[in-house]
Every structure is written in C-alpha cells, then in structure tokens.
Amino acid sequence: MNDYPLQSPQSLSLSLPDATSTCTAQNDVELVAASVAGDQDAFAQLVQRHQRRVFNLVFRMVQKYEEADEITQETFLAAWQGLPSFRGDARFSTWLYRIAYNCSLKQLEQSKRDKALQAAIQSRIELDKQVQAEAHDCQTLVREQLSTLPAKYRVVLILRHLQEMTYEEIAEILTMPIGTIKTHLFRARNLLKERLEAFERELNTRTRG
Amino acid sequence: MHCSKAAIQLQLYLDHQLSLDQIRALETHLSSCPTCRQELLLLEKINTALQVIEPVVEPPDLTENIMQRVTLSPRQCCEYTYGLFPPSLLEIVTVVVLATITMLGIILVQPSLRGTLPHANQHDLLSTAFITSAHLLGSVSSSTLIWILWVIGTLLGVAITLALAGKEIRSSWFRGMLNQLPV
Numbered sequence: 603m604n605d606y607p608l609q610s611p612q613s614l615s616l617s618l619p620d621a622t623s624t625c626t627a628q629n630d631v632e633l634v635a636a637s638v639a640g641d642q643d644a645f646a647q648l649v650q651r652h653q654r655r656v657f658n659l660v661f662r663m664v665q666k667y668e669e670a671d672e673i674t675q676e677t678f679l680a681a682w683q684g685l686p687s688f689r690g691d692a693r694f695s696t697w698l699y700r701i702a703y704n705c706s707l708k709q710l711e712q713s714k715r716d717k718a719l720q721a722a723i724q725s726r727i728e729l730d731k732q733v734q735a736e737a738h739d740c741q742t743l744v745r746e747q748l749s750t751l752p753a754k755y756r757v758v759l760i761l762r763h764l765q766e767m768t769y770e771e772i773a774e775i776l777t778m779p780i781g782t783i784k785t786h787l788f789r790a791r792n793l794l795k796e797r798l799e800a801f802e803r804e805l806n807t808r809t810r811g
Numbered sequence: 812m813h814c815s816k817a818a819i820q821l822q823l824y825l826d827h828q829l830s831l832d833q834i835r836a837l838e839t840h841l842s843s844c845p846t847c848r849q850e851l852l853l854l855e856k857i858n859t860a861l862q863v864i865e866p867v868v869e870p871p872d873l874t875e876n877i878m879q880r881v882t883l884s885p886r887q888c889c890e891y892t893y894g895l896f897p898p899s900l901l902e903i904v905t906v907v908v909l910a911t912i913t914m915l916g917i918i919l920v921q922p923s924l925r926g927t928l929p930h931a932n933q934h935d936l937l938s939t940a941f942i943t944s945a946h947l948l949g950s951v952s953s954s955t956l957i958w959i960l961w962v963i964g965t966l967l968g969v970a971i972t973l974a975l976a977g978k979e980i981r982s983s984w985f986r987g988m989l990n991q992l993p994v
Contacts, residue, residue, distance in 0.1 A: 649874050652902075657869040671870050678877045683886050743845065744860035763861035779989050788822055794857050795850075811993060 628695040638685050645685075652695060655765060656702045662760045663706035665749055673709055677702040692774055699775045703757060710753055737810050740798065747797045755790035758783060817847045823856055857874040898975055905974045913967045919944065920960060 630651070636644035656677055661670035680701050688697055748759060761772045773780045817840050823829050824837055841848055870876075898906070951959075974982050 642878065645881060646874060648875050653869055653873055653877070657873065658866050661867050667867075667870075671876075673874065674869065674873060675877050675880060679880050679884060682881045683884065686886065691835050730885065738857055741863060743862040744857055745864055748861070748864075759861060762866055763858065764866070773990065776985070777986065779986055781989075784823070784828075787826075787993070788819065791822055791854060791857055795853050798853060798857060 631690070633689070634685065634688065634694050637645060637682070638688070645682055648694070652698055653678070655695075656698060658700050658764060659757075660706050660759060662748075662764060663678060663703070663753065663757060664709050673705050674702070677705050680705065696771065696774050699761075700777065703775060707753065740801075743798060743801055744794055746796055751790060751793060755786055755793065758786045759790050759794075762787060812836055814840075814844060814847055817841070817844070818850060821847065821851050824851075825854055863870055898977065902974050902977075906971055909967055909971045909974065913964070913971075916960065916963065916967075920956070 620643065630648065633644045633648050633651075637648060645787055653674065657670055657674045660673045661667065664673060677698070684701070688694070692700075738799055748756060751759070757776065758772060761767045761775065767775070769780050770784050773783050775785070778786075817837060820829060820833060820837050824834065829837065841851065973984060976984070
C-alpha cells in the first residue's frame, strides 16, 4: 500500500500536533465551551488543531485518501452536532477520536472492503512475494502488513504507535477495558511478528541460495 | 521464568507497563535465554517500523469543507437530549424497589418510626420477619450496626443512582470500576 505522497517541501518535517498535552486540553475546554454556544470560529480552531490526527487515524483505518477525507469531514460534522451532549467527562480529543473510529468502522462495515482488501492484498503478496522479498525492507513490510490486519488490531497499533497514546487513552477512545487493549496489542504485534519472521526466514534462504 | 510467560511480558516491557520486580525477573531471564532475546529484537524492530510511519498530509481544503458543512447543517441537539429521558420502565421499577428497601431500613432503625408501619396483625409473616430483624439489629453493638447500615446505605445509593443514570453511564461506570481492579 503506497502512502499518499507528501506534497510540499514543508511537509517533509511533518509532525502530528500533540493533542494529548495538558496545555492543548486546557485550551480545548474554552474552545469547546464557545462552540457549544454556537461560535463557529472557535469550532474552526478546534478543527484545525485536531484535523491532522483525526485524518491520519481515519486514513490508516480505511486506507483510501478520498474516503478518509470524507469520513474526517463527517467526524467533525458529527462532533459539531453532538457537542451540546458532550459532557466533558472525557477530553475533547478522546471524544473526537471515538467518533472518528466509529465513523471509520461504519465505513469499513458498509463497504465490506476490509475483507476484500485483505484478500486482495494477500493475493498480491502471494504473487509478488519474490519481488517483495528482494526489494522491501522490514519497515515497508511492517507498514504493508499493518494494512492487512483486522480493523480491531490495526486501530490499537495506530493509536499506540502512530498517535503515541497510552493504554489508558486507547481504552477510553475505544471504550474497552485496559485488559482488552493489552490483549489486542499483543495479538496485533504477534501477527506482525509472525509475518516478519517468515519474511526474514525467506530472506535468509534466498541469501544462502 | 518460563519462556511462555516472558513472551507475554516482552510487549508490556517495551510499553513500560511492568513493575520494577517484573522488569528485573524478565531481564534475568533474557540474559540467559537467546530465544527470548531474539523475540525482543523482533518486537523492537516492529515497534521502530511502526513508529517511523510518516503522518499523511490532510487535503488542503479540509477545514474549509468541514466548516461549510457545519454552517449548512443545523444542530439537532434537542432530540438527543430527550432521548436520554425518561428512564425505561425497568429502571423506574428498580429504583422504586431499591428506594422502598432503603425506606424500610430507615424505619427499622428508628424505634419511633416503627409504629407507623401497618402491622395490625402481629402474626402475619411480614410483621414477624420485620420484628425479628428489628430485635436482631437491637442485639448488635451500635458501632457495628452503624458500619453495616453505612455500607448497605452506600450500596443502595450507588445502585439507585446507576439505575437512573442510564445505560451509557452505567456501562462506562462498570468499565471504570473493572479497570481499577488489579489485573
């Protein structure tokens, strides 16, 4: 799976804004309060602050740039409409990522693409195995295999590594007990590990051969 | 330590989720087990590979598109707020039962209030059970009694609140409680 190319030179040093820091969370509270009261400028600031993280979460889930664009828009629209019911017992970012995750899941279920995509990628991998074994390094392999994992395993890896969240934050976003998060992370990494092992074995055989 | 246990702990180790004692035990095992060291190496490779995945740039007009849709779509907050109330019939019945139990408990420990209960026939089952339990409570020392009542009262209070709070809050409360338990 090819990533969307980074378009501008500035984006080469691209980073995700730290939406989990206390400072941002504090500013969020004020902007959320203003947004609840109907202040669209305040909401626009919230959008700008969180859109990259939300977009990246959604993009890694649905794996299509155009769909990620649409779902990110839907996520923020749902957030705007649901803001009056946001009770503030979780951080705004946590609540927002929960909406984004649910929207992504809905999309995946609707199109049933998750399975089809896995099958497609699997068959492609079978076909291109030889080429891949020579051309791709560990990082590319892990990134490609990430996209073939079941959605529930993929999301914990995305949140843990791409969005650098703690177990507690992940549990809150996915509304699952921490024990389940641990189990899912364990299984997700184990799946990646198995595939990496197979890849390395093959590489060794090839080198010796 | 067995390798099977170490395999489970390796990921928690990399995520800084182990206690100091567990880290020590695991590191001791690692120093003597090449298989688990190899496992750790692989997991580290995977973590590094995941960590360096570059964020993707969102479309340049994303904010604009979002705000356009925000402007065009009115909020439907009121429907949602009404959706939370009233509580379902089952929840109301639960609350009524729990509140009745609480009331009976209060009357039971207040001798002056016991007279208000309609137990004209002293021989029916309910009155007998009621009086027996009142006597039983009277025989316990007062400090123990206060503790028992305090605990029961708290539990009933929590149960009533949860019954009224609705399904969503109830489930998140239970999840919160579960997370507090040592895993």
